[in-house]
Each structure stands twice: as structure tokens, then as C-alpha cells.
Amino acid sequence: MDNLRKELLRPSAESKQEVSGKVVSYFAILLIGGLVGTILIFLTVKGIALFTGNHFSLREFLTGVNWQPGHHHFGALPMITTSFSVTVFSGLVALPLALVVAIAITEMLPSRVYKFFQPVIELLVGIPSVVYGYLGLTVIVPQLRQMFGGTGFGILAATCVLFLMILPTMTSMTIDSLRAVPQSYRQASTGLGATRWQTISRVILPSAKSGILTAMVFGMARAFGEALAVQMVIGNTTVMPKGVMESAATLTSVLTTGIGNTVMGTAANNALWSLALILLIMSLAFNLLIRLVSRKGVR
Amino acid sequence: MHPEKVDKLATGIILTLAGIVGLVILSLLAYILATGIPHVSWDFLTSSAESFRAGGGIRDQLFNSLYLVVLTMIVSVPLALCAAIYLSEYAPDNRWTGLLRLAIEVLSSLPSVVVGLFGYLVFVLQFGMDFSLLAGALALTILNLPILTRSCEDALRQVPYLQRQAGLGLGMSKWRVTTKIVLPAALPGIITGAILSAGRIFGEAAALIYTAGQSSPAIDYGDWNPFSPASFLNPMRPAETLAVHIWKVNSEGLVPDARAVSNGSAAVLIITILLFNLVARYLGYLIKKKLTK
Amino acid sequence: MKKTIIATALIVLVVALGSGWVAAKKQPPQQKVTIVGSTALQPLAEAVVDVYQAKRPQTSITVQGGGSGTGLSQVQEGAVNIGSSDIFADQQDGIDEKKLRDHIVAVSGIVPVVNKELGIKNLSLDQLRQIFTGKITNWQQVGGPDLPITVINRANGSGTRVAFEQSVFKPGSHAVNAQEQDSNGTVKEIVANTPGAISYISFSYLNNTVQPLKIDGVRPTATNVTTNKWPLWSYEHMYTQKHPNKATAEFIKYMQSKQVQDTLVEEANYVNIHDMQVTRTPTGTVSERK
Numbered sequence: 001m002d003n004l005r006k007e008l009l010r011p012s013a014e015s016k017q018e019v020s021g022k023v024v025s026y027f028a029i030l031l032i033g034g035l036v037g038t039i040l041i042f043l044t045v046k047g048i049a050l051f052t053g054n055h056f057s058l059r060e061f062l063t064g065v066n067w068q069p070g071h072h073h074f075g076a077l078p079m080i081t082t083s084f085s086v087t088v089f090s091g092l093v094a095l096p097l098a099l100v101v102a103i104a105i106t107e108m109l110p111s112r113v114y115k116f117f118q119p120v121i122e123l124l125v126g127i128p129s130v131v132y133g134y135l136g137l138t139v140i141v142p143q144l145r146q147m148f149g150g151t152g153f154g155i156l157a158a159t160c161v162l163f164l165m166i167l168p169t170m171t172s173m174t175i176d177s178l179r180a181v182p183q184s185y186r187q188a189s190t191g192l193g194a195t196r197w198q199t200i201s202r203v204i205l206p207s208a209k210s211g212i213l214t215a216m217v218f219g220m221a222r223a224f225g226e227a228l229a230v231q232m233v234i235g236n237t238t239v240m241p242k243g244v245m246e247s248a249a250t251l252t253s254v255l256t257t258g259i260g261n262t263v264m265g266t267a268a269n270n271a272l273w274s275l276a277l278i279l280l281i282m283s284l285a286f287n288l289l290i291r292l293v294s295r296k297g298v299r
Numbered sequence: 300m301h302p303e304k305v306d307k308l309a310t311g312i313i314l315t316l317a318g319i320v321g322l323v324i325l326s327l328l329a330y331i332l333a334t335g336i337p338h339v340s341w342d343f344l345t346s347s348a349e350s351f352r353a354g355g356g357i358r359d360q361l362f363n364s365l366y367l368v369v370l371t372m373i374v375s376v377p378l379a380l381c382a383a384i385y386l387s388e389y390a391p392d393n394r395w396t397g398l399l400r401l402a403i404e405v406l407s408s409l410p411s412v413v414v415g416l417f418g419y420l421v422f423v424l425q426f427g428m429d430f431s432l433l434a435g436a437l438a439l440t441i442l443n444l445p446i447l448t449r450s451c452e453d454a455l456r457q458v459p460y461l462q463r464q465a466g467l468g469l470g471m472s473k474w475r476v477t478t479k480i481v482l483p484a485a486l487p488g489i490i491t492g493a494i495l496s497a498g499r500i501f502g503e504a505a506a507l508i509y510t511a512g513q514s515s516p517a518i519d520y521g522d523w524n525p526f527s528p529a530s531f532l533n534p535m536r537p538a539e540t541l542a543v544h545i546w547k548v549n550s551e552g553l554v555p556d557a558r559a560v561s562n563g564s565a566a567v568l569i570i571t572i573l574l575f576n577l578v579a580r581y582l583g584y585l586i587k588k589k590l591t592k
Numbered sequence: 593m594k595k596t597i598i599a600t601a602l603i604v605l606v607v608a609l610g611s612g613w614v615a616a617k618k619q620p621p622q623q624k625v626t627i628v629g630s631t632a633l634q635p636l637a638e639a640v641v642d643v644y645q646a647k648r649p650q651t652s653i654t655v656q657g658g659g660s661g662t663g664l665s666q667v668q669e670g671a672v673n674i675g676s677s678d679i680f681a682d683q684q685d686g687i688d689e690k691k692l693r694d695h696i697v698a699v700s701g702i703v704p705v706v707n708k709e710l711g712i713k714n715l716s717l718d719q720l721r722q723i724f725t726g727k728i729t730n731w732q733q734v735g736g737p738d739l740p741i742t743v744i745n746r747a748n749g750s751g752t753r754v755a756f757e758q759s760v761f762k763p764g765s766h767a768v769n770a771q772e773q774d775s776n777g778t779v780k781e782i783v784a785n786t787p788g789a790i791s792y793i794s795f796s797y798l799n800n801t802v803q804p805l806k807i808d809g810v811r812p813t814a815t816n817v818t819t820n821k822w823p824l825w826s827y828e829h830m831y832t833q834k835h836p837n838k839a840t841a842e843f844i845k846y847m848q849s850k851q852v853q854d855t856l857v858e859e860a861n862y863v864n865i866h867d868m869q870v871t872r873t874p875t876g877t878v879s880e881r882k
Contacts, residue, residue, distance in 0.1 A: 021474025028381030104317035225410025260659015266686035526616035550775035
């Protein structure tokens with residue numbers, strides 16, 4: 001009897017396997033979680049060193065407009081403003097165009113076009129940002145100079161370059177969300193006698209709304225963090241931007257320009273890490289926004 | 300206005316705009332290829348880079364890029380796959396899982412400059428890896444994990460639930476069901492996702508400048524011992540990739556033909572990503588065909 | 593069957609890797625030298641290393657960029673053997689120059705450049721200063737066309753900028769708040785593409801896409817740099833710890849040797865350190881070389 005009980009209660013080979021499997025996958029997820037945690041803690045520690053170690057006031061950092069690391073002026077507001085405007089502008093320009101292309105591809109054109117377009121998008125995503133930057137410098141900046149005068153460098157030039165960079169990502173995500181709308185919606189709408197445009201504008205777009213917004217926020221997050229390309233066309237002048245044609249500087253462009261020329265542990269270097277922390281917090285905010293938007297769509 | 304007329308108008312506008320955008324995108328690609336291809340030759344692909352004389356090639360950079368992608372995949376695919384298995388098969392639907400997903404998403408929106416600097420301070424300095432392929436691969440893993448995890452999870456989820464039930468009904472453990480039934484069925488999707496994400500990290504520069512480094516010491520393609528310092532397989536050697544090379548040649552290149560080298564490299568890079576794409580699609584198609592037989 | 597194949601493959605792999613490891617251990621230990629720092633000096637250092645390693649295969653030298661600030665802080669912490677810098681350690685915040693030893697390995701001439709279509713080929717030192725401090729804002733004021741001046745400065749803390757301001761500015765004058773770029777290549781690209789732009793780059797990066805300027809009629813040549821007749825130049829440093837190891841010291845000696853200076857250094861359009869007839873202190877005082 002005891003033997004039988006033992007036999008029955010002994011873990012089977014299957015359940016042993018189950019345990020080891022669980023361990024492996026839990027371990028992987030813990031590793032990733034730990035990695036994210038480390039990055040967050042690490043950047044926070046480095047980022048607040050300017051305020052804790054060098055006793056620079058946080059308020060002056062966030063609201064000051066004077067950035068002169070050589071003279072211990074670390075006002076980051078100009079960069080924050082510029083980063084924001086560049087990101088929002090490029091998002092606003094790219095969204096309608098991405099939407100138009102996505103609608104054309106999913107609703108109007110034969111599926112052959114989609115098959116052709118998908119690899120093209122993947123190609124564009126893989127182009128190094130330096131190439132976009134160089135393109136901006138040699139093609140977009142001179143064009144803008146001819147059209148509007150001035151030097152051509154500035155927020156508008158950066159917006160154009162970023163627009164080109166995020167358009168592929170946004171388009172492909174928008175296409176995905178439009179394709180996710182069930183075919184039966186379209187059939188039902190057509191069955192009720194709606195025209196194609198009525199179906200698109202009143203059925204498909206509303207039901208894909210959250211996906212489209214996610215695409216927009218995702219593209220903007222990418223634009224916000226882009227460094228090398230922006231640096232070549234924005235002009236890198238750490239002043240409050242007065243107009244879209246004036247040179248300005250973004251968080252990332254100041255970060256990449258300065259990090260090699262400062263010494264670890266000095267206030268000038270710590271200030272750059274604080275900029276990195278702002279970047280991180282902002283990308284966190286973008287993410288929360290994405291989640292908020294997509295959760296709204298589910299309801 | 301009559302709905303039919305509105306429909307016609309809207310269709311016209313949308314198609315025109317989409318056509319313009321498509322044209323812009325295609326001309327962008329054509330421009331990069333047209334300015335670069337004339338400089339690409341067999342010699343360009345098989346000779347090493349020059350410091351300040353004209354006529355340098357990109358052999359080492361091209362190899363480094365490919366090898367770095369392979370290394371990154373070796374690290375990130377198992378990790379992402381296990382994480383995806385957890386998320387799709389095991390994870391309870393609660394707040395913690397939500398937090399985990401958020402964490403992975405946060406990784407995906409980290410600016411690559413920040414990842415590069417993190418990698419520099421942690422992998423390069425703290426862990427004493429120096430500027431090395433390994434440090435670069437780890438930094439790229441951080442960038443690559445979110446996309447890869449997501450595409451693996453999508454692939455796993457697309458396997459019909461009925462198949463899992465059938466396996467469980469036969470008394471198989473959940474893990475066995477996952478590895479023997481779900482995973483094979485999801486394999487085409489996983490492979491496609493992996494290769495496509497490889498294309499994405501292929502063009503990454505900002506995260507590598509401070510991790511894999513910006514120079515390529517002479518390497519020996521005859522030395523197959525990965526522990527030998529000069530071997531091309533040694534993961535602990537510093538390596539400049541193609542995208543970093545483009546960046547370097549543009550910013551501090553002394554070579555007189557910097558423009559040509561940079562354009563040629565960009566063209567090679569795009570063509571390689573195109574190849575990745577075609578291979579990914581073809582492989583996915585082959586496996587699907589074999590499975591459905 | 594399948595399992596046997598996999599197991600065999602695994603065993604073969606492990607054995608191969610293990611024997612590889614053992615073989616690598618048996619090789620004579622390599623002297624490793626790491627150079628990190630100035631991106632501007634990187635191409636030259638790489639070229640010298642290529643030649644050097646062909647002669648001394650037992651030393652393995654890696655050259656990395658990262659910027660002068662990175663190079664100095666890394667060598668101070670002892671993380672690398674050589675920190676290359678185009679700025680004196682004294683001029684860099686957060687570096688204790690007493691802990692380091694300075695080795696000058698080249699001299700880099702700096703030349704103001706303008707867009708080719710501007711038609712200006714000469715400026716006085718005074719005009720140059722007023723342009724970069726923002727007193728002169730239109731090319732008309734210096735005899736050029738009616739075109740606003742676009743000043744492109746170098747990144748704060750870059751060696752080229754420090755040297756430029758030391759030679760051109762008067763004490764107390766501040767640079768106009770202008771575009772900043774951190775690399776010679778980008779600066780050149782922008783000047784070549786922007787009418788009315790002015791900036792300055794190292795001699796090594798000069799080519800026919802931009803117009804170099806004479807200052808008070810003096811031409812920017814290596815000979816003029818050696819006598820300080822052309823005042824815009826800076827040293828290229830390689831900093832080591834006070835007592836560098838043998839491989840490091842030998843490499844720096846090689847880098848400074850006449851053989852390298854006469855060939856590679858001059859070929860890369862740097863100025864030969866043996867030709868210099870003057871020296872300059874970190875504070876900018878120039879004196880006859882003894």
C-alpha cells in the first residue's frame with residue numbers, strides 16, 4: 001500500500017520537465033526584468049549626481065535657458081523645448097501621410113503592392129541614421145535655405161529628416177492595425193450600402209484608432225531619441241529656439257557632442273547624464289501614453 | 300455632396316498622396332543606391348580600410364557587422380524566446396505581467412545613445428570587456444530584445460489553442476506541449492522575426508561607437524581559434540562595423556575619398572539588409588511548406 | 593540517431609574550443625596597449641600602429657576614439673595605457689595633470705575655412721576675432737558680399753577650439769553663441785554646403801571643398817607653424833601614467849621617432865615635432881625652443 005502511494009505521489013517525468021521548463025523561462029524573464037531595472041537605477045544614479053553631488057539646483061536645470069558647461073551654467077530648457085517641438089512636429093507631419101499610405105495599401109490597392117512595400121519598409125528602417133543625416137545636410141538644408149532664407153539649419157530641417165526616418169515605422173504599424181480590423185466589418189458596412197470612403201472613415205478608422213495612435217506615439221518616441229542624424233542638421237546652438245528656421249539643439253545632439261569632451265565625474269559630464277535621464281523619463285512617458293491609448297481602444 | 304462623389308474624391312486624394320509618398324521613399328532608396336553602387340567593386344569589398352590614403356575597402360567592417368549580428372542573435376534569440384514562452388504560455392494575467400511588459404516596452408524606446416553609454420560604462424569598463432565585439436553584442440541585445448520578444452510572442456500566440464489542448468489531453472506537460480507542438484508550429488514566424496530584427500540592428504551605429512569601438516585592428520582570417528587574439532572569430536577584439544564606419548568616415552575621416560567610401564558602404568549596407576529580408580521570407584516559406592506537407 | 597549526431601557534434605565542438613583555448617594560452621603572452629581618446633588623432637595613430645605591429649607582432653595595440661575627455665579620464669583611472677588628447681591635461685576639468693605624463697606626438701595646424709563661393713581669402717586676426725565673438729555679423733563689413741555670417745564653432749572643450757580661442761581671442765572675450773559641431777568632417781561638410789559659413793579645421797582635413805583663409809597675409813603652411821608665424825596650432829598629446837609599462841613607452845618612442853615623423857606624420861598633414869622651432873605652454877605662452 002505504501003509502495004503504491006509512493007508510486008502515485010512521485011513526480012512523473014512530465015512534471016519534472018515542467019519544472020525545469022518553468023525555471024528556464026522564469027529565468028529569462030527575470031534576466032530581462034533585472035536588466036531593465038539595472039538600466040533604470042544606473043541612469044537615475046548618474047542622472048541625479050549633478051543635483052546631489054554638484055549641488056546644482058534642479059529647478060535651474062529644468063527652467064534655466066543658459067547652457068554653458070564651461071561656466072557652470074546648466075539650463076536644459078532650450079534643449080527640452082527643441083526636442084519636444086522637433087518630435088511633435090515630425091509626428092504631426094508623418095501621421096496623416098502614414099495613414100494615407102496605409103489606407104491606400106490596405107483598402108484600395110491590390111495585395112501585390114503590400115507584398116512589394118513591406119520589404120521596402122524594412123530596408124528603410126535599417127538605413128543608418130548617419131545616412132539620413134547626410135541626406136539632410138546635402139539635400140534638405142540647401143532646399144530650405146533657398147525657400148526660406150537663413151542658414152537652412154534648424155528645427156524645420158530636423159523635422160524633415162526625422163519625418164523621413166519615422167515614416168516607414170509608422171506606416172508599417174498603421175498598416176498592421178488597419179489589417180487587424182476584421183473583414184466582417186467591411187462586409188457589413190458594404191452590405192448596408194456604404195461607399196468605400198464611408199466604410200473607411202466611419203468603420204475602419206474608428207475601430208483602428210488605438211492602433212493608429214500607438215503607431216504615432218511609437219514613431220515620436222523614436223524621433224525623440226534619435227541623435228546622429230539630428231545633430232547634423234539642427235545646427236547645435238544651445239539657445240531657446242525662436243523660430244523653426246533658427247539653429248537649435250536637442251537633448252541627444254548636446255549629449256553626443258559633449259560626452260567625449262568631458263571627464264567622468266565633473267559637473268559638465270554629470271549634466272550630460274542628467275540629459276540622458278530626461279530622455280529616459282520621456283521615453284517612459286511615451287510608453288505609458290501608448291499603453292493608455294491602446295487600453296482605451298480595447299474598452 | 301453625393302456620397303459617391305465624395306468617395307471618388309477621397310479615393311483620388313488618398314491615392315495621389317500615397318503615390319507621392321511612395322515616390323519620395325523610392326527615390327530616397329534610389330538616390331542612396333545610385334550614389335553608392337558606382338563605388339562598390341570586388342576590390343572595395345575585399346580590401347581593408349585605409350587611414351588616410353584613398354582606395355580603402357570595407358572587408359573587415361562588413362565581416363564585423365555580420366559577425367556582430369550573429370553574436371547578438373546567439374545571445375538574444377534564446378533569451379527572447381524563453382521570455383516569449385513565459386509571456387504567452389505561463390504568465391498570469393495580472394499586474395506583475397503588465398509591469399513586465401511595460402519594462403520590455405521601455406527597453407524598446409530607449410534612445411540608442413543612452414544604450415551605448417550604458418554599455419560603455421557597464422560592459423566595457425565595469426565588466427572589463429574593453430571595446431569588444433561581446434560588449435557590442437550585449438548592447439545590441441538590449442536594443443533587440445523588445446522587438447524580438449514581441450515577434451516571438453506573436454508567433455507563439457498565432458498557434459491555434461486547439462493544438463495545445465490536444466497535447467495537454469494526451470497527458471503531456473505544458474512545457475512539452477510548448478516545445479514539441481507550439482514551438483515547431485511557430486518556427487516560421489520566429490525565424491522571420493529574428494532575421495528581420497537582424498536587419499534592424501545591422502544599421503545601428505550610436506550604440507556601438509562606445510561599445511564595439513571605432514577601430515579594427517588587423518585580423519587574421521586564417522586563424523580559426525576563437526581564443527587567439529588576432530583571430531577573426533575572437534569575440535573579445537574591438538571591431539568597427541559598417542554603420543560605425545560610415546559615421547567615422549563622415550565625421551573624422553582623413554581619407555580623400557571619404558564621400559565615396561561612405562556612399563559605397565551605405566549601398567552595401569542596404570543591399571545586405573535586402574538580402575536578409577529575402578532570405579527571411581524564403582526560409583519562412585520553405586519551413587511552412589515542409590510543415591504543411 | 594538524431595540524438596547521437598547532436599551529442600557527437602557537441603562533443604566535437606567542446607573539444608575543439610577547449611584545445612583552441614589551450615593553444616591560445618600556450619602562445620607567448622602579448623603585450624597589450626590600448627589607446628583611447630581624440631578622434632582627430634585616431635587615423636594617424638591607426639596608421640602608425642599598422643606599421644609598428646608588422647615589426648613587433650608580440651605587442652598588440654588597439655586604437656579607439658571616444659574624445660579627448662574620455663581619453664584623459666580613462667588614462668587617469670588606469671583603464672587604458674595611453675589617453676590621446678588634443679588638449680593639455682591642465683586645461684581639462686577634473687584631470688589631475690600631476691598624475692600624468694605628457695608626450696607630444698604631433699603638431700596640428702588649424703586653419704579658418706569659409707565657403708568657396710564667398711570670395712574672401714584673407715582676414716586680419718582682429719577681423720577673425722570679431723567674427724567669432726559676434727561683433728562682425730555680415731561679410732560686407734570685411735569687404736565681402738552682403739551676406740550674414742554663419743559661425744560654426746567647435747564643441748565646447750574640444751582641443752581645436754581651445755587652441756583656436758587661445759590664439760585668436762583676447763583674455764575675457766567670449767565666443768558668440770553659435771552652431772557647434774564636434775568633428776572636422778562635419779564642420780567641413782557644413783561649410784562646403786552653406787554660403788556665408790566660417791569655421792576652422794585641422795590642416796589634415798583640408799581639401800578643395802572649402803576655402804582656407806590667410807591671416808594678415810600669412811599662408812597656413814607647416815613651415816609657418818614651426819616658427820609660430822602662423823599662430824593657430826595645437827599639440828597632439830599622448831598621455832600616460834607617470835610610469836608607463838615597457839610596451840607603452842616603446843610605442844610612444846616609436847611614434848615620436850624621426851622615422852615616423854618624417855613619413856606618416858607629414859603624409860597625414862600634421863606638422864613634424866622635430867621641425868618645431870617654438871614651444872607653447874598650457875597657458876599659451878610661446879617661446880623659442882631650446
